[in-house]
Amino acid sequence: MTTIVRFAPSPTGFIHIGNTRIALFNWLFALQNKGQFILRFDDTDTLRSKTEYAEATIADLEWLGIEPVRIEYQSKRIPLYDAAAEKLTAAGVLYPCYETAEELERKRKLRLARRLPPIYGREALKLTAADREKLEAEGRRPHWRFLLPNFKDDPFAIARTEVHWDDLVRGRETVDLSSLSDPVLVREDGTYLYTFTSVVDDIDMDITHIIRGNDHITNSGVQISIIEALGAKVPALGHINLLTTASGEGISKRTGALSIGSLRRDGYEPMAVASLAVLIGTSENVTALPDMASLAAIFDPAATSKSASKFDPADLDALNRALIHAMPFEEVSERLAALGIKGDRAGAFWLAVRGNLSKVSDAAAWWTIVNEGPATDVAVAAEDIDFVRAAFDLLPAEPWSRETWKQWTDAVKDQSGRKGKGLFMPLRIALTGLTSGPELADLLPLFGREGTLARRP
Template identity: 55%
Template sequence: MSVILRFAPSPTGRLHIGNLRTALFNWLFAMREGGHFVLRFDDTDRQRSTRENADRIEKDLAWIGIEPHRIARQSERLALYDAAAAKLKAAGLLYPCYETPDELDRKRKRLAARGLPPVYGREALKLLPGERRALEEAGRKPHWRFLLPNFTLDPFAPARTDIAFDDMIRGPTAIDLASLSDPVLIREDGSYLYTLPSVVDDAEMGVTHVIRGDDHVTNTAVQAAIFEALGASVPRFGHHNLLTTIGGDGLSKRSGALSLETLREEGYEPMALASLAVLVGTAGAIEPMADLSALGARLDFSAVSASASKFDPAELDRLNREIVHTLPYAAVAGRLADMGVAETDGEAFWQAVRANCDRVPDARVFAEIVFGDPVVPPPADAAEAAFRAAALRLLPDGETGPETFREWTTAIRTETGAKGKALFLPLRRAITGLDHGPELGPLLPLIGRERLLRRLG
């Protein structure tokens, strides 16, 4: 049987590298197993979910190289959830509750004061039909809870009931349903929380494996119970460690600072992000992978750490730099053209400057120096002025070519005695206006004689 995996983001903000970690774990596993990958938008939150955010997520994933075999939106599948809810209600497993958030909060505080876990006591199950009617006539609208199967005969006498499963990443795992409150599946306004639509969709789509963050371990036990209540097969679950900031804070879709969109706009390479998202917090070196296929070959769930891993921007910079330094011209031609670099000069220009670029957009500075008319600072003193005068006079005749720089610096060294830093630094300043940068030799044919004369004069 072919494996089917899914990534189910809520389109309430922008994807960050932590979300990408989950998406890639699912995508890479599906591709390695010859299976299918579903992008499913959890957009039942009517107030915060937007189509604009969903479109951003699709664009982000496409940039990384993730191509879903199917795209689904939960907002278009409500009839399936309604049917599942009706089935659970008919079986007495979905029951109405009328407590307000304030009332529930007070109950939790009373339990905490007594040293008891904040587990809902199923008080709503004791309401008689007339009492429910009275509450609704008073304006109360019910939310609906799923009755967990953690008792034998009396729902008010729950007993330890372990949901055990072999986690793809964490290994044997067990959650006691008696330690949990009956989960709310439907809000007061009739909208669905994440839990029920996720189960219904996984069952209807034939999802075989679910890989997600380890903050969902408890949800897995609840969802397994719902799968069984609906007569559906339970997928195999895997829970990976989460990424945090260097300071240990959780990543947020709504902060935007580490979003894929922002990092893309800042000039990072997709494989730098993908490599870090998958390899951080695993055994082995964090190194830039050539493509997703190579990254998939490195994916090893047994090597994933049990503790949270920190996203280090410096690590991303290192990976990006290593990738950029090996990028062929064909991979950057379009971006260089946007900087005004002509195709005829592109290959030679990129080969000359890429070792000095941490990100491809860094090449813009060098493009302006090579092909434009940068402001060159005047000589710092009389000695530098004399040096520039000599350099101008000794510039070889004719158009600049591959040998121009060697011939030129030999002539300057012979006449002035300058060598090493005393030779190359003032020459670089006169030509580029910078104290450091790419090797000058390959740049001279691109700069051309006329521009050199203007700068030296």
């Protein structure tokens, strides 16, 4: 049997790191099992769903290296939901209700006052055909609820009814259906809710494993009941912990915080984002993995903590540096060319500066220093001017190599008597305009003798 997973975001905003963690868990699970990953947009909310958000999600997943075998839109699958709703109605487990939101709230408060669970009392089941005709004549439109199987013979005699499954992440899970209201599956305007469309799609697409946030645990108990009412097999379920911001707040698409697009624009590497998103809150050490295959090799859903994990973008910096410091020129050459870094020296330049970069875009500043002269951040101290000028007079003849720096500084040391920081720091400032940076032994051949002499203060 082929493993088939899905990621089903609502295109109502840009996906953030929390959504992406779920997508990554599914993608890695598919990789481990040589399975398939389906991207399915829950876009039945026509007022909030936007094409640009769906397109951005596709681009973000592609940037991360996630490759869906197919992309589906629930808005194009309405006839499938119609047929499933008719099946449930014919079976007597999807029934019309006419209460307004205000009436339902009054009933909820009344039940609470009577110390009863604040769940729907199934009053609509008592309506006769004549009652329904009268209500509809008054202009009321029904919403439709699914009759939970939490009773034996009398739907008004609710009894404890447990739904169990062995969760891929959390182990044995139990939901008591007697504590829940019959879920609304169809709104008054005839549109379908995610609780229903998700089930119908999972059945139709032969989804074998569902991995999603642990905020869906109760919902899973309901959906298992709907799946069984439709006569289908329940997929394996896994519920992972949610991510919060560094301050412990929930992450929302509405605010745009920690969106994948913003992290990409900030210059983070996709594998830095993926490594942190997957490994945070697990028993694995959080390290930067070079590719998805390496991440899949250590991925274990069951190693995930049950409590929420905090995602701090600052933690990305160390992972990003680790990836860049080991990145070969061939992997980054096109991106460097887009920054104007190209030509015969580009490869040597990258190897010289990558160990001092936090992001690939940082290379542009060093390219300017190499080609146009030192930065203006720091000037040679007045007491060092004569020393530096005399040092430049000792520059060796070309050709230059990595050994030139040592040859030069040995000669300067012998003549001046300086050593250590007193010798090297004034020369670094004169050459780069900065107090730190790549090894000067690597930079000097890039400057060339003529370019180096042009830096003489």
